[in-house]
Amino acid sequence: MTTSLADAACLLFVPGHHPDRFAKALAACPSGIVIDLEDAVPEAEKAAARAHAAAFLASCDATAPVLVRLNPLGTRPALDDLAVLADGALAPAGWLLAKVEHPRDIEIVRALDPARRPLVATVETAQGVDAAPAIAGALGPGDALAFGGVDYAADVGASFVWEALLAARTALVQAAAAARIGIFDVPHLDLANAEALAAETCRVRALGFTGKLAIHPSQVATVLEAFRPTEAEIAQARRVLAALAAADGGAARLDGRMIDRPVALAARRLLARAGN
Numbered sequence: 542m543t544t545s546l547a548d549a550a551c552l553l554f555v556p557g558h559h560p561d562r563f564a565k566a567l568a569a570c571p572s573g574i575v576i577d578l579e580d581a582v583p584e585a586e587k588a589a590a591r592a593h594a595a596a597f598l599a600s601c602d603a604t605a606p607v608l609v610r611l612n613p614l615g616t617r618p619a620l621d622d623l624a625v626l627a628d629g630a631l632a633p634a635g636w637l638l639a640k641v642e643h644p645r646d647i648e649i650v651r652a653l654d655p656a657r658r659p660l661v662a663t664v665e666t667a668q669g670v671d672a673a674p675a676i677a678g679a680l681g682p683g684d685a686l687a688f689g690g691v692d693y694a695a696d697v698g699a700s701f702v703w704e705a706l707l708a709a710r711t712a713l714v715q716a717a718a719a720a721r722i723g724i725f726d727v728p729h730l731d732l733a734n735a736e737a738l739a740a741e742t743c744r745v746r747a748l749g750f751t752g753k754l755a756i757h758p759s760q761v762a763t764v765l766e767a768f769r770p771t772e773a774e775i776a777q778a779r780r781v782l783a784a785l786a787a788a789d790g791g792a793a794r795l796d797g798r799m800i801d802r803p804v805a806l807a808a809r810r811l812l813a814r815a816g817n
Contacts, residue, residue, distance in 0.1 A: 665689030
């Protein structure tokens with residue numbers, strides 16, 4: 542998969558009990574898919590979904606960016622997931638952990654997966670948001686946080702709207718930034734409204750998110766486009782770096798504004814995202 546989860550602007554969920562969709566999902570989202578063994582799978586289908594995931598992982602290229610969303614750690618289905626899938630021959634490229642509220646969830650997976658495959662720790666509750674700095678601190682380079690906004694809103698009794706979720710989003714971005722890891726936003730639920738998806742994705746990118754989760758192939762292109770730096774942004778970043786280089790690393794003036802090292806860091810980050 543990608544060198545780091547921070548390099549993936551989009552990950553696409555696909556229900557584990559629909560194996561006919563796995564390859565199609567990967568074709569639609571080459572940056573990565575998440576075979577979901579948790580919320581999308583009825584209880585009666587859990588074992589079948591696990592078996593379908595194992596069969597697909599055994600058949601696909603070892604470098605394919607296929608992650609698996611485990612059931613919540615501490616539950617029997619999660620232990621069954623790991624018992625089947627943590628084996629080296631079947632293991633996915635990474636794990637997405639559901640409803641993480643404590644760093645011990647990360648420790649459990651690390652203990653059962655000595656290969657230390659990349660992790661996405663999803664924070665979905667008030668307790669999880671409170672523990673976000675510790676959760677992020679337990680992750681490492683190439684790992685990421687994710688915001689489970691639907692479950693979070695239900696947990697705190699909030700509406701699933703931008704204003705009600707802004708404080709939690711900001712707290713998670715801060716935790717991820719401090720740990721120098723990526724962070725994915727909650728999927729957009731209105732599948733028919735691409736304009737709303739694009740607007741929301743631009744807003745979370747501006748807030749500091751490095752990617753967004755998707756629940757339908759039709760959302761992938763919109764998410765990737767929103768996270769892709771524009772030609773104007775790339776050109777401006779290059780101008781910033783050129784101006785600072787001319788100032789021998791000190792502060793400089795560009796377009797009537799003072800620019801210095803933090804502005805240079807932001808410019809380099811944008812160019813790295815653009816592949817420049």
